[in-house]
Amino acid sequence: MASQPEALVVDDDEDMNRMMGAYAELKGFTYRSAKTGQGGLDEVRRSAPAMVLLDVMLPDVDGFEVCRQLKSDEQTRSVPVILITALTDAVSRGRGISAGADDFITKPFDPNRLMACMDHHRGGDEPKK
Amino acid sequence: MSIPFPANPVVWAAIDSYMKRAYDGMPPASVRVRLDVLHSQPPEVFQECKVFEKDTHLPPNRYSLRLGNRAYPHMKLTIERINEDSDFFFKADTHDRHCCPRPESPEYHAFLSLMEANEALSKQIESEWVAAGIPTFREFLRDDLARRQNATRTSA
Numbered sequence: 001m002a003s004q005p006e007a008l009v010v011d012d013d014e015d016m017n018r019m020m021g022a023y024a025e026l027k028g029f030t031y032r033s034a035k036t037g038q039g040g041l042d043e044v045r046r047s048a049p050a051m052v053l054l055d056v057m058l059p060d061v062d063g064f065e066v067c068r069q070l071k072s073d074e075q076t077r078s079v080p081v082i083l084i085t086a087l088t089d090a091v092s093r094g095r096g097i098s099a100g101a102d103d104f105i106t107k108p109f110d111p112n113r114l115m116a117c118m119d120h121h122r123g124g125d126e127p128k129k
Numbered sequence: 130m131s132i133p134f135p136a137n138p139v140v141w142a143a144i145d146s147y148m149k150r151a152y153d154g155m156p157p158a159s160v161r162v163r164l165d166v167l168h169s170q171p172p173e174v175f176q177e178c179k180v181f182e183k184d185t186h187l188p189p190n191r192y193s194l195r196l197g198n199r200a201y202p203h204m205k206l207t208i209e210r211i212n213e214d215s216d217f218f219f220k221a222d223t224h225d226r227h228c229c230p231r232p233e234s235p236e237y238h239a240f241l242s243l244m245e246a247n248e249a250l251s252k253q254i255e256s257e258w259v260a261a262g263i264p265t266f267r268e269f270l271r272d273d274l275a276r277r278q279n280a281t282r283t284s285a
Contacts, residue, residue: 012226013248015267016267019267019270019271019274022274022278023274026274026277026278026281057226057227058226059226059229059241059244060229060231060232107266108209108210108211108215108218108220108266108269109211110211110212110215111270111273111274111277
């Protein structure tokens with residue numbers, strides 16, 4: 001039997017991290033969490049998840065930079081990265097696109113949109129271990 | 130049809146609750162001026178008041194009022210919605226993540242402590258709002274998740 005895909009949620013807001021993880025579980029993912037940008041990078045490099053839900057505003061390395069590093073690394077670039085941001089302006093969106101983000105969710109988000117996004121990106125390439 | 134902006138008494142109840150938690154005594158003059166301007170705004174165009182910082186969406190999906198707190202002047206009370214079909218939610222927005230110094234900065238650890246204090250204050254304020262029936266996004270998500278999890282358990 002195939003194991004469940006993993007979703008890594010990177011958000012320093014523990015409450016929000018857990019809730020996004022709970023939505024991922026409803027979509028059949030197992031949930032892992034990290035609270036910092038560096039922690040998120042370490043987690044992906046330790047074992048690549050099927051998807052990363054990545055908050056932009058983190059207390060150390062911001063989400064744009066985390067995304068850029070993941071997408072510039074041969075070992076992690078195929079992992080879909082969904083940026084979670086309260087920023088809606090075009091410049092911020094452009095930064096996310098430049099960093100290689102696969103999708104964006106704007107806070108406050110529609111849970112249906114979040115779950116549809118998880119469905120959409122779960123069919124991506126198998127991440128490299 | 131677009132969901133209307135929250136009624137003025139709800140907004141004022143949220144502001145009063147925020148101010149009681151954010152300050153021990155008198156807030157700074159800049160905050161008092163903002164609240165005076167808001168008090169003088171005609172109720173029928175309340176949300177158009179210039180003290181609200183609005184996003185660029187038309188009509189706006191986010192209205193922020195910079196009220197600060199005793200240690201950090203940039204914290205905001207934000208009234209925002211997912212889209213035009215969604216209700217508005219109240220948020221005590223710490224508004225500090227974007228200016229956190231890099232970890233190698235000598236100011237980093239002091240700023241982390243400030244962010245923790247802001248976060249704790251935000252949670253206190255939002256808990257009081259929830260108890261008073263003032264809608265928050267966090268509570269909306271909790272309810273939505275509980276509903277979906279119950280539906281999953283029932284169908285299993």
